[in-house]
Amino acid sequence: xxxxxxxxxxxxxxxxxxxxxxxxxxxxxxxxxxxxxxxxxxxxxxxxxxxxxxxxxxxxxxxxxxxxxxxxxxxxxxxxxxxxxxxxxxxxxxxxxxxxxxxxxxxxxxxxxxxxxxxxxxxxxxxxxxxxxxxxxxxxxxxxxxxxxxxxxxxxxxxxxxxxxxxxxxxxxxxxxxxxxxxxxxxxxxxxxxxxxxxxxxxxxxxxxxxxxxxxxxxxxxxxxxxxxxxxxxxxxxxxxxxxxxxxxxxxxxxxxxxxxxxxxxxxxxxxxxxxxxxxxxxxxxxxxxxxxxxxxxxxxxxxxxxxxxxxxxxxxxxxxxxxxxxxxxxxxxxxxxxxxxxxxxxxxxxxxxxxxxxxxxxxxxxxxxxxxxxxxxxxxxxxxxxxxxxxxxxxxxxxxxxxxxxxxxxxxxxxxxxxxxxxxxxxxxxxxxxxxxxxxxxxxxxxxxxxxxxxxxxxxxxxxxxxxxxxxxxxxxxxxxxxxxxxxxxxxxxxxxxxxxxxxxxxxxxxxxxxxxxxxxxxxxxxxxxxxxxxxxxxxxxxxxxxxxxxxxxxxxxxxxxxxxxxxxxxxxxxxxxxxxxxxxxxxxxxxxxxxxxxxxxxxxxxxxxxxxxxxxxxxxxxxxxxxxxxxxxxxxxxxxxxxxxxxxxxxxxxxxxxxxxxxxxxxxxxxxxxxxxxxxxxxxxxxxxxxxxxxxxxxxxxxxxxxxxxxxxxxxxxxxxxxxxxxxxxxxxxxxxxxxxxxxxxxxxxxxxxxxxxxxxxxxxxxxxxxxxxxxxxxxxxxxxxxx
Numbered sequence: 001x002x003x004x005x006x007x008x009x010x011x012x013x014x015x016x017x018x019x020x021x022x023x024x025x026x027x028x029x030x031x032x033x034x035x036x037x038x039x040x041x042x043x044x045x046x047x048x049x050x051x052x053x054x055x056x057x058x059x060x061x062x063x064x065x066x067x068x069x070x071x072x073x074x075x076x077x078x079x080x081x082x083x084x085x086x087x088x089x090x091x092x093x094x095x096x097x098x099x100x101x102x103x104x105x106x107x108x109x110x111x112x113x114x115x116x117x118x119x120x121x122x123x124x125x126x127x128x129x130x131x132x133x134x135x136x137x138x139x140x141x142x143x144x145x146x147x148x149x150x151x152x153x154x155x156x157x158x159x160x161x162x163x164x165x166x167x168x169x170x171x172x173x174x175x176x177x178x179x180x181x182x183x184x185x186x187x188x189x190x191x192x193x194x195x196x197x198x199x200x201x202x203x204x205x206x207x208x209x210x211x212x213x214x215x216x217x218x219x220x221x222x223x224x225x226x227x228x229x230x231x232x233x234x235x236x237x238x239x240x241x242x243x244x245x246x247x248x249x250x251x252x253x254x255x256x257x258x259x260x261x262x263x264x265x266x267x268x269x270x271x272x273x274x275x276x277x278x279x280x281x282x283x284x285x286x287x288x289x290x291x292x293x294x295x296x297x298x299x300x301x302x303x304x305x306x307x308x309x310x311x312x313x314x315x316x317x318x319x320x321x322x323x324x325x326x327x328x329x330x331x332x333x334x335x336x337x338x339x340x341x342x343x344x345x346x347x348x349x350x351x352x353x354x355x356x357x358x359x360x361x362x363x364x365x366x367x368x369x370x371x372x373x374x375x376x377x378x379x380x381x382x383x384x385x386x387x388x389x390x391x392x393x394x395x396x397x398x399x400x401x402x403x404x405x406x407x408x409x410x411x412x413x414x415x416x417x418x419x420x421x422x423x424x425x426x427x428x429x430x431x432x433x434x435x436x437x438x439x440x441x442x443x444x445x446x447x448x449x450x451x452x453x454x455x456x457x458x459x460x461x462x463x464x465x466x467x468x469x470x471x472x473x474x475x476x477x478x479x480x481x482x483x484x485x486x487x488x489x490x491x492x493x494x495x496x497x498x499x500x501x502x503x504x505x506x507x508x509x510x511x512x513x514x515x516x517x518x519x520x521x522x523x524x525x526x527x528x529x530x531x532x533x534x535x536x537x538x539x540x541x542x543x544x545x546x547x548x549x550x551x552x553x554x555x556x557x558x559x560x561x562x563x564x565x566x567x568x569x570x571x572x573x574x575x576x577x578x579x580x581x582x583x584x585x586x587x588x589x590x591x592x593x594x595x596x597x598x599x600x601x602x603x604x605x606x607x608x609x610x611x612x613x614x615x616x617x618x619x620x621x622x623x624x625x626x627x628x629x630x631x632x633x634x635x636x637x638x639x640x641x642x643x644x645x646x647x648x649x650x651x652x653x654x655x656x657x658x659x660x661x662x663x664x665x666x667x668x669x670x671x672x673x674x675x676x677x678x679x680x681x682x683x684x685x686x687x688x689x690x691x692x693x694x695x696x697x698x699x700x701x702x703x704x705x706x707x708x709x710x711x712x713x714x715x716x717x718x719x720x721x722x723x724x725x726x727x728x729x730x731x732x733x734x735x736x737x738x739x740x741x742x743x744x745x746x747x748x749x750x751x752x753x754x755x756x757x758x759x760x761x762x763x764x765x766x767x768x769x770x771x772x773x774x775x776x777x778x779x780x781x782x783x784x785x786x787x788x789x790x
Contacts, residue, residue: 006659006660007030009320009321011320011323011324012115012116012117012327013113013114013115014113014114014328014659015111015112015113015114016031016112016113019110021049021103023661024050025050025051025052025666026661026667027042027112028041028042028050028052028054028352028667029041029042029352029658029667029668029669029670030042030658030659030666030670031114031121032054032349033119033141033142033143033335034056034143034336034350035143035144035145035148035335035338036336036338036340036343036349036378037057037148037149037339037340038055038058038148038149038150038267038350039054039055039056039057039058039143039351040054040055040141040143041054041055041351041352042112042114044123045089045090045093045123045137045139045153045155046090046091046093046099047087047092049101049103052179052668053087054351054353055087055089056082056083056350056357057220057269058343058346058350059344059412059413060082060085060218060220060269061081061082061083061213061216061357061412061413062081062191062194062213062218063079063080063215064078064080064081065078066078066417066419067419068419072421074400074425075419075421076416076419078417079417079419080356080357081356081357082353082356082357083191083194083195084178085174085195085267086172086173086267087174087176088151088172088222088224088267089141089153089265090169090170090171090172090173091139091168091169091263092171093157093167093168094166094168094169095127095129095165096129096133096164096165098129098130098131098133100127100129102125102127104130105127105128106127106128107125108126108127108128108134109124109126110124110125110126111123111125114328114331116327116328116331117302117306117309118298118301118302118305119142119145119301119305120140120142120301121140121142122138122141123137123139123140124136124138133164134160134161135157135159135160135164135166136157136158136160137155137156137157138154138155138158139153139155139156140153140154142301144289144300144301145300145301145305145338146297146300146301146304147292147297147300148339149266149267149285150265150286151264151267152262152263152294152297153262153263153265154260154261154263155168155260155261155262155263158253158257158258159253159256159257160255161255162252162254162257163253163254163255164252165250165252166250166251166252167248167249167250168249168250168261169246169247169248170226170246170248170249170261171246171247172207172209172224172245173243173244174195174197174211174222174244175195175243194213194214194215195211195213195243196213196214197209197242197243198211198219199275199279200241200245201240201245201279202238202239202240202245203225204236204237204238205225205226205238205247206224206225206226206238206245207223207224207240207245207246207247208221208222208224208279208283209221209222209243209244209245210278216271217271218269218271219269219270219271219273220267220268220278221267221278221279221281221282222266222267222282223265223286224245224247224263224264224265224266224286225264225290226247226249226261226263227261227264227293228249228259228262229260230249230251230253230259231252231253231257231259233251233252234250234259235248235249236248236249236250262293264289266282266285266289267282308334308374308375310719311375311712311714311719312334312373312375312712313327313330313711313712314326314330314679314682314683315708315710316682316706316708317706317708318705318708319648319652321655322651322678322682324659325656325678326678326679328658328659329674329677329678330370330679332349332351333367333675333676334375335349335350336350336367337367337371337381337382338375340378340381341381342384342388343385344359344382344411345359345363345368345672346363346412346672347359347363347669347671347672348668348669348671349669349670349672351670352667352669352670353669354665356410356412356417357412358410358411358412358417359410359411360409360410361409361427362673364433364434365433365436365602365673366629366674366676366677367672368382368437368440368441369676369680370676370680372437372441372445373713373714373715374679374714376444376714379437379441380441383434383437383438383441383450383454383455384454386407386434387457387458389408390405392408392415393405393406393407393461396408396415402465402468402469403465403468404431404460404461404463404465404467404468405458405461405465406431407430407431407434408424408430409423409425409430422484422586423484423488423491426483427483427486428465428469428480428483428484429483429485429486429496429499429503431465432462432499432502433502434458435458435459435502435505435506436505438451438455438458439505442455443691444691444714444716445716446717451513456520456524459514460510460514460524462506462510463506463511463534466480466506466534467530467533469483470503470537472536477541477542478536478537478538478540478541479494480494480496480500480503481494481495482494483499485497485498485499485554485555486498486593486595486598486629487554487595488592488627489576489586489590489592490555490558490586490591492586493555493556493557494557495542495543495544495556496555497543497554497555497596497599498554498595498598498602500541500542501541501543501599501606502599502602503538503541504541504603505603507534507535507537507538508534508538510531511531511532511535511538514526514531515531542556543606544557550614551611551614551615551619552607552611552615554591554596554619561588561589562589563622564588564589564590566776566779569777569778571778574624574778574779575626576590576592576624577592589622590622590624591624592623592624592625592630593625593626593630593633594619594633594634595619596615596619597615597616597634597637598633600612600615600640601633601637601684603692604640604690604692605693612640612641613642616637616638616641617773620634620774620775621773621774622776623775623779624779625653625779628654628657628662628671628673628674629674629677631654631674631677631781632651632654632674632676632677632678632680632681633677634650635647635648635650635654635677636681636684638685639685639701639703640688642767643772643773644686644703644704644766645703645705645772646772646773646781647681647685647686648705648706649780649781650781651686654677654678654680654681655677655678657671657674658671658674658675662782682709682711686700686701686702686703686709687700687709687722687724695743695744695745696715696744697745698729698731698744698745698747699747700729701763701766702725707725709723709724710722710724712734715742716742718734718735718736718740720734720742721733721734724763725763726763727762728760728761728763729746729760729761729763731746731751731759731760731761732753732758733753733754733758734755736754737755738755738756740755741753746761747761747764749761
C-alpha cells in the first residue's frame with residue numbers, strides 16, 4: 001500500500017517528490033498516460049528499474065486457452081489478453097561511459113508531476129554517476145488527445161560539470177521480458193514473446209517496426225522520429241533488427257549546455273490492413289506530429305483539456321485530498337475513453353494488464369454515466385462498440401438456448417472470456433446495463449439519430465433476452481431465475497432485485513422505443529404483441545421483500561440464509577474469496593459489493609424513502625467491500641438516506657483507491673470504475689443527481705466538513721452548473737439562447753432555469769436518521785477524516 005499522502009495534496013497535480021522503489025509499479029499506473037487508443041505506463045525514461053513495463057493499444061490482444069478442470073457445454077474455449085506492444089518510451093542515457101540508472105551512483109533529487117490541465121507527465125532528476133559526474137535530466141511526456149496515433153517525449157540533459165560525453169539511445173523494442181502474468185503454463189507460453197517480426201526499417205533519425213501476433217493474427221506498427229538540438233559535432237545514426245530499432249545521438253556538452261531531443265512516436269494496428277497500408281498509416285501520423293512539432297502538440301493538448309475541464313470540472317471545498325482525487329479520477333476516465341472510438345473502455349483503461357485488459361459491466365454502470373454528463377461523444381463511441389459485438393452476443397444467447405443477445409461478462413473483442421460460470425455467464429444483468437447506458441445517453445444528449453441507428457436494435461435484443469430468460473408463474477408474477485447480480489458472493493440465485501429492476505426498465509424502454517420507431521421495429525420483427533409481452537413482464541416483475549424485517553431480499557430467500565460469522569473472521573482473511581470456498585460464501589448472508597444498495601441508486605424510483613433507509617441499514621452490516629466498486633455506491637445511498645458523514649468517508653475510499661493503493665493491486669493498473677465513482681459519489685451523492693423519469697433531479701446536501709460543492713453537467717447541448725452550499729444551491733446555465741429553458745427538480749420541487757436567470761433555492765435540513773449503521777467488524781471505511789481538514 002502506498003503510504004498516506006505519498007503524493008502532496010495539490011488541486012491540479014499529482015506530484016512524486018522522491019523515487020520509492022517499493023511502490024514503483026503502483027506509481028507507473030498512477031502516472032500512466034493514454035488517450036483511449038494508445039496507453040503508456042509511467043515507466044522511467046531509461047526503462048530500468050521498472051515495476052511492470054507496459055505499452056498498450058486498445059483492443060490489441062492475443063488469444064489464450066481458458067483452463068478448466070472439467071469442461072462443460074457452453075463454456076468459452078479461449079480468452080483474450082491485452083498485449084504489451086512495442087515500447088517506444090525508451091531513452092537510455094550514458095554519461096561518459098556510465099548508464100544512467102538510478103540504482104547506481106547518487107540520485108540527488110527526483111520528481112515527477114502529472115499535470116491534469118496540461119495532460120503531461122514531467123520528470124526532473126539530478127544524478128551523480130559512480131564516477132562523480134553530475135547531470136540534470138528533464139523530460140516531458142504526452143499522449144495526444146488531438147492526434148490519436150501520436151505520443152511524444154521531450155528529453156533534455158544539462159551538463160553540470162564537464163565537459164561530458166553524452167550518448168542517448170532512443171529505442172523501439174518489441175517482446176520485452178515481463179514478469180509472469182499467469183500461473184497456467186499454457187497461458188504463459190502464449191504470452192511470452194507474442195509478437196512475430198514482419199518488417200524493420202531505419203531512417204537517419206528514426207525507424208519503424210511491424211509485428212503480428214502469433215494466434216489472433218493482429219498486426220501492429222510503431223514508428224519513431226527525432227528532432228535534436230545540440231552543440232556542433234553531434235552524431236545521429238540508426239540501426240535495426242527484428243525486435244528493436246535504435247537511434248543513437250552522441251555529443252559533448254560543456255557545463256551549462258543542454259542536449260534537447262524530441263521523440264515522436266506513432267502507433268497503429270489492424271486485423272485487416274496490409275503491411276504496406278499500416279506502414280503508411282504510422283508514417284503519415286509521424287509526419288503530422290512533426291508538422292505541428294513539440295510546441296504545437298503541447299498547445300493542442302492544453303486547449304483540448306481546457307475545453308474538457310470547462311465542461312466537467314468538480315470543485316470541492318473542505319477536503320483537499322478529495323479535490324485532488326476527483327480531478328485525478330476524471331482525468332483517467334477521460335484518458336480511457338476520449339479516443340477509444342468504437343473500441344471498449346477496459347476496467348483498467350490502458351494503464352496496466354489487470355483483468356487481462358478486459359471490459360466488464362463496470363463500463364456501462366460506472367464509467368459511462370460520468371462520461372455521459374461530461375464527454376458524451378466518448379459514450380456514443382462506446383455504445384457503437386457494444387453494438388459491433390451484437391452478433392456475437394446473439395450467438396452466445398443461442399448457445400445458451402435463449403433469445404436475444406447475451407453480452408459477455410468480460411471481453412475485449414466480443415466473445416465471452418470468463419472461465420467461471422457463476423460470476424461470468426450467470427451475470428446476465430450486463431444486458432440491462434448496456435440498455436441503461438443507451439437510455440441515459442439518449443436522455444442526456446437528445447441523440448435520437450443514434451437511438452434509431454443502433455439503439456433500437458440493442459434494446460430489442462436485450463428485451464428478448466429477458467423475455468426468454470424469465471417466466472411468469474401460475475399467479476402471473478414474472479421471475480428471472482438462476483442468475484448472479486453485482487454481488488459475486490451471492491451467485492446463481494432466483495430473482496436478484498438489481499437484475500429484475502434493471503431488466504424491468506430495459507423491457508419498458510425497449511417497448512417505448514419500438515413504438516417511436518415502428519417501421520424500423522417492424523424490420524426487426526417486433527410486433528405489437530411482442531412489445532405488449534415486454535410490458536406485461538415488466539409490470540409483473542417480482543421484487544423479493546421480507547415483511548418480517550421490512551427489507552428487500554437481495555435475492556429470493558436471502559434474509560433466511562445463515563449469517564456469516566464476522567466476529568471470528570480475522571482481518572487477514574479479507575478479501576474472503578481468497579480464503580474461503582465459494583460454496584461457503586454462496587450460502588450465507590455476506591455481500592462482496594453493493595447489490596441491493598446499487599439497485600436503490602440506479603432504480604431509486606422503485607423504492608420508498610423508508611424502504612431505502614431500512615435496506616441500507618440491513619445491508620450495511622453485511623457488506624464487506626471486497627470490491628473497489630462498492631464504496632462509491634454506498635456513499636451515494638448513505639447521503640440519500642441522511643448519513644452524510646458516513647457518505648463522506650465512503651467518498652474518500654472511492655476517490656483515494658489508487659492514490660493510496662487501498663486494495664494493494666494498483667500495480668496492475670488503476671481502478672477506472674472507482675475513479676469514476678469519486679465523481680458519482682460527489683454528484684449523485686452530495687449533489688443528489690438522478691435521471692429516473694427523463695427529468696434531471698437534484699437533492700443536494702453536504703456533510704459537515706464540506707463547505708461547497710460545484711460541478712458542471714452537459715444536458716441537451718447546454719452546460720448546466722450546480723453550486724451547492726450548506727444552506728442553499730444555485731443552478732445556472734452557461735450557454736443557450738434567451739428562450740432556452742431547462743426544467744429540473746430540486747428536492748422534489750419543479751424549477752425552470754434560463755441562461756439569463758440562475759435560480760437559488762434553500763437546502764432543506766436532513767431528517768434525523770438516528771445512529772449511523774455499523775459495518776462488519778474491521779470493515780468500516782478505511783480513510784477517516786483528517787482532523788486538520790480545512
